[in-house]
Amino acid sequence: MVVVKTIKEVRETVKQWKKEGLSVGFVPTMGYLHEGHQSLIRAAGENDKVVVSIFLNPMQFGPTEDLASYPRDLERDKEKCLESGADLIFAPDASEMYGDNFQSFVDMNLLTQELCGLTRPCHFRGVCTVVTKLFNIVKPDRAYFGKKDAQQLAVIKRMVADLNMDIEIIGCPIIREKDGLAKSSRNTYLSAEERQAALVLSKAVKKAEELIAAGVRDSAEIISQMSAVVDAEPLAKTDYIKVVSLDTMQQISKIEDSALVALAVYIGKTRLIDNYFYEGE
Numbered sequence: 001m002v003v004v005k006t007i008k009e010v011r012e013t014v015k016q017w018k019k020e021g022l023s024v025g026f027v028p029t030m031g032y033l034h035e036g037h038q039s040l041i042r043a044a045g046e047n048d049k050v051v052v053s054i055f056l057n058p059m060q061f062g063p064t065e066d067l068a069s070y071p072r073d074l075e076r077d078k079e080k081c082l083e084s085g086a087d088l089i090f091a092p093d094a095s096e097m098y099g100d101n102f103q104s105f106v107d108m109n110l111l112t113q114e115l116c117g118l119t120r121p122c123h124f125r126g127v128c129t130v131v132t133k134l135f136n137i138v139k140p141d142r143a144y145f146g147k148k149d150a151q152q153l154a155v156i157k158r159m160v161a162d163l164n165m166d167i168e169i170i171g172c173p174i175i176r177e178k179d180g181l182a183k184s185s186r187n188t189y190l191s192a193e194e195r196q197a198a199l200v201l202s203k204a205v206k207k208a209e210e211l212i213a214a215g216v217r218d219s220a221e222i223i224s225q226m227s228a229v230v231d232a233e234p235l236a237k238t239d240y241i242k243v244v245s246l247d248t249m250q251q252i253s254k255i256e257d258s259a260l261v262a263l264a265v266y267i268g269k270t271r272l273i274d275n276y277f278y279e280g281e
């Protein structure tokens with residue numbers, strides 16, 4: 001496995017692979033890898049070569065968000081990439097990615113105007129811009145994203161279709177701790193008490209799953225029962241609990257063939273997300 005810091009080195013390596021007729025899978029990350037990322041890297045192993053980027057993208061953090069405290073450990077990340085079968089790590093610094101006088105952005109309407117887009121207004125502009133740049137640098141055949149960031153996955157799929165990017169986007173299942181908590185780099189912020197309290201997210205998701213399996217289709221009913229689960233935990237404060245269309249990320253009052261049930265909850269100062277993809281019976 002090779003670790004490179006420059007765009008030039010990635011391009012040269014991938015160019016050589018393509019010359020040899022090899023396919024390339026790509027897993028973009030912000031580092032501090034956990035089993036969720038490792039499952040994406042393993043899934044990308046269906047390609048001949050796997051590239052992982054590790055770049056804590058300042059553009060997708062708001063001024064009051066956790067960029068400064070976001071966990072980082074490149075040595076640990078290298079081990080996790082090696083264990084999971086990555087061939088190349090691209091770990092640029094911000095000056096390599098944005099240089100001087102950066103002025104171009106990729107933005108999106110509609111899909112970014114709900115859920116996390118409301119609480120984090122510039123977030124998806126930062127995500128779309130950096131992912132476009134990474135796609136242009138790596139030129140993968142396939143790219144892998146976790147379903148935990150369900151809105152991000154929908155946004156990236158829309159962007160790739162809208163901008164005719166010749167890349168297959170693959171959504172991979174949420175990886176959970178044994179007790180149900182969805183794996184996240186931000187879980188490291190939680191105290192022992194908060195870690196226990198954070199279980200309300202997966203409990204609320206389970207409640208939604210049970211209700212839908214029992215035939216409940218009314219979004220207000222699902223949201224109300226999920227809210228009751230979250231509100232029972234004193235350390236939890238709901239940011240949103242919503243039922244939205246899988247394609248448009250707009251709220252729906254009644255579930256027809258498919259839906260995304262998504263929630264964001266503050267546990268103390270840490271904002272966590274979780275969701276349930278209902279894709280029909």
Ligand code: PAF
Binds near residue numbers: 127152
């Ligand atoms: O999901 C993430 O870790 C980030 O949003 C991504 C896709 C790597 C872009 O910075």
